[in-house]
Amino acid sequence: MPNIAIQASGLVKWFGEDEAKTMALKQVSLEAQFGEMVYIVGPSGSGKTTLLSVLSGILRPNEGKVFVEGVDIWGLSSDQLADFRLGKIGFVFQDFHLFPRLTTAENAAIPLILKKRDWNEAIGEAKKYLDIVGLKSRADLPPVKLSGGEQQRVAIARALSAQPDILIMDEPTASLDGDTGHEILSFVHQNVLNQNRCIIVVTHDDRINEFATRILSMEDGKLRGAGGKPA
Amino acid sequence: MKGILKLAYKLLVNDTAKFTAMLVGITFAVFLMMFVTSMFSGVLKHASSTIINIGASVWVMDPAVNTVSNSVGMPDYVLDAVRSMQGVKYAVPLYSGGALVKLADGTYQSVTVIGLDDISLFGRPELIEGNIEDIYAENGFIVVRDAEFSKLENPHIGSELELNDHRGVVVGIAKVATSGLYGIPTLYTTYKRAIQYIPNPRYTTSYVLVEPKSASAIPQIERQVEALGYRARTKEEFMQRTADFFIYQTGGGTNLLIMTVISFIVGLSLSGQTFYTFILENLERFGALKAIGTRSRELVGMILFQATFTALTGYGLGVGLCAFLVWLAKKRLPSYAAMITYSNLAIALGMVVVIAAVSSYVGVRRVLRIEPFDIFRG
Numbered sequence: 001m002p003n004i005a006i007q008a009s010g011l012v013k014w015f016g017e018d019e020a021k022t023m024a025l026k027q028v029s030l031e032a033q034f035g036e037m038v039y040i041v042g043p044s045g046s047g048k049t050t051l052l053s054v055l056s057g058i059l060r061p062n063e064g065k066v067f068v069e070g071v072d073i074w075g076l077s078s079d080q081l082a083d084f085r086l087g088k089i090g091f092v093f094q095d096f097h098l099f100p101r102l103t104t105a106e107n108a109a110i111p112l113i114l115k116k117r118d119w120n121e122a123i124g125e126a127k128k129y130l131d132i133v134g135l136k137s138r139a140d141l142p143p144v145k146l147s148g149g150e151q152q153r154v155a156i157a158r159a160l161s162a163q164p165d166i167l168i169m170d171e172p173t174a175s176l177d178g179d180t181g182h183e184i185l186s187f188v189h190q191n192v193l194n195q196n197r198c199i200i201v202v203t204h205d206d207r208i209n210e211f212a213t214r215i216l217s218m219e220d221g222k223l224r225g226a227g228g229k230p231a
Numbered sequence: 232m233k234g235i236l237k238l239a240y241k242l243l244v245n246d247t248a249k250f251t252a253m254l255v256g257i258t259f260a261v262f263l264m265m266f267v268t269s270m271f272s273g274v275l276k277h278a279s280s281t282i283i284n285i286g287a288s289v290w291v292m293d294p295a296v297n298t299v300s301n302s303v304g305m306p307d308y309v310l311d312a313v314r315s316m317q318g319v320k321y322a323v324p325l326y327s328g329g330a331l332v333k334l335a336d337g338t339y340q341s342v343t344v345i346g347l348d349d350i351s352l353f354g355r356p357e358l359i360e361g362n363i364e365d366i367y368a369e370n371g372f373i374v375v376r377d378a379e380f381s382k383l384e385n386p387h388i389g390s391e392l393e394l395n396d397h398r399g400v401v402v403g404i405a406k407v408a409t410s411g412l413y414g415i416p417t418l419y420t421t422y423k424r425a426i427q428y429i430p431n432p433r434y435t436t437s438y439v440l441v442e443p444k445s446a447s448a449i450p451q452i453e454r455q456v457e458a459l460g461y462r463a464r465t466k467e468e469f470m471q472r473t474a475d476f477f478i479y480q481t482g483g484g485t486n487l488l489i490m491t492v493i494s495f496i497v498g499l500s501l502s503g504q505t506f507y508t509f510i511l512e513n514l515e516r517f518g519a520l521k522a523i524g525t526r527s528r529e530l531v532g533m534i535l536f537q538a539t540f541t542a543l544t545g546y547g548l549g550v551g552l553c554a555f556l557v558w559l560a561k562k563r564l565p566s567y568a569a570m571i572t573y574s575n576l577a578i579a580l581g582m583v584v585v586i587a588a589v590s591s592y593v594g595v596r597r598v599l600r601i602e603p604f605d606i607f608r609g
Contacts, residue, residue, distance in 0.1 A: 086523060110523065
């Protein structure tokens with residue numbers, strides 16, 4: 001596996017046209033390597049989420065290229081891109097987006113089901129990931145019976161069940177209290193991050209900065225201070 | 232796809248409240264559609280009961296005749312003329328009229344009297360008691376044992392009837408394929424006796440029943456009869472004319488249409504709206520699925536499956552409920568004129584398919600329009 005997980009160059013993205021045109025990304029370039037946990041921080045409206053979406057193959061940039069593991073993802077067809085996301089990228093959303101009518105195990109098994117794995121086999125494997133996040137005993141409960149922190153763990157288990165090389169976390173602590181957020185990121189840092197995985201985290205919660213390998217700051221659509229691990 | 236469909240199934244049925252609301256909507260709509268169309272089918276079948284029971288291939292009648300019970304008498308020469316036409320194997324007269332039977336308690340019961348050709352007895356019913364030859368006995372009548380039989384106080388062979396101030400004797404009990412529409416008993420006798428017992432206008436032949444030499448001769452017979460100033464109609468054409476009369480000239484068709492449209496609107500609005508709410512409630516999660524890597528056509532497949540599953544389950548429940556109530560009603564009221572036909576089933580299925588298609592179209596549009604990026608933006 002090449003060491004560079006994500007390589008983006010010259011990313012430009014705007015929304016709207018003419019007078020309503022808003023520049024969200026202005027010539028953004030970045031590189032993230034396997035084994036890194038890269039934070040993208042910045043104020044609201046700075047373009048963090050747009051950058052995350054472009055990097056993960058969700059939002060097409062107006063200009064620039066994104067290579068994930070050497071593949072030009074914006075050169076893929078929409079079906080190829082969907083397959084690529086399913087195979088390579090795991091998502092942890094700010095609001096978890098778990099299905100309340102499914103059990104915790106079924107929620108965690110969704111990527112495996114989408115990969116056309118046998119239902120029971122997928123549930124069985126998802127339970128292994130629930131075990132990793134410490135929720136095996138809650139496998140048969142619906143997410144609504146779990147606390148916010150536990151639901152975020154289910155979302156992490158769901159993201160991990162597809163064994164992605166890249167984990168995208170969008171404001172993972174925004175819906176959690178300070179301690180729980182800290183605990184979740186600590187868990188991810190210790191148990192999820194490894195030399196074969198790259199984690200990109202968008203956040204403006206500086207209480208979790210200690211887990212970052214690098215912190216990139218965004219402001220007004222531009223990436224600044226692509227520094228290393230904070231002190 | 233199997234796992235994705237199971238996922239769609241679980242998302243649907245685990246939302247018990249919405250799934251139930253959708254099922255109730257479709258079940259109720261199907262039930263109403265089925266019930267109304269079944270009643271109408273039953274009415275149409277019973278209205279054609281004499282045509283079905285007599286079984287003649289071709290019926291000659293006055294052009295003004297709309298239904299078999301509203302016959303217009305034809306002069307005797309029509310029978311002779313038809314018998315001499317090319318393509319006719321044989322032709323016999325048929326009388327159809329109404330009479331009053333005096334019951335033991337002094338009240339009167341209306342009856343339909345069918346007068347069969349004296350020589351051939353063409354169109355005679357199947358006897359379950361007695362001998363057909365006894366119809367020639369003095370004052371002989373055959374009573375049909377159908378749902379109306381009891382209205383004549385359950386007569387038996389040898390029972391006497393006072394029919395239009397004439398004495399009648401029951402010489403046979405018969406069964407027929409279909410009982411009449413108007414809820415009155417049916418008596419069979421000979422043509423000659425029928426016109427003696429029942430006061431008639433100048434012309435007494437209600438219909439001339441024709442057996443053609445071959446099916447290909449029917450158009451030729453129809454042309455010849457038309458040249459005579461009358462109409463020859465095949466059994467199917469006569470039944471269709473009867474149906475057309477009830478559909479277009481009695482308001483029955485309009486009522487049927489209104490009820491069916493109302494049922495459709497009720498089903499569509501209740502189920503469509505609930506399904507749309509279901510989609511809206513899960514819209515962000517569908518967006519999350521899209522972000523994770525679900526292809527658009529897989530999402531469309533999930534929604535189509537959910538709509539189709541709900542529609543077909545509701546259809547089954549609606550048909551079952553209708554069948555059960557028709558069965559129950561027929562058990563209590565043997566003359567209950569409702570009949571579930573393949574056409575009724577097809578009409579209801581067609582409407583359910585439209586409900587499912589509209590509901591899923593609206594859902595698919597919303598789901599396809601959601602961008603995974605919106606999920607990130609919150």
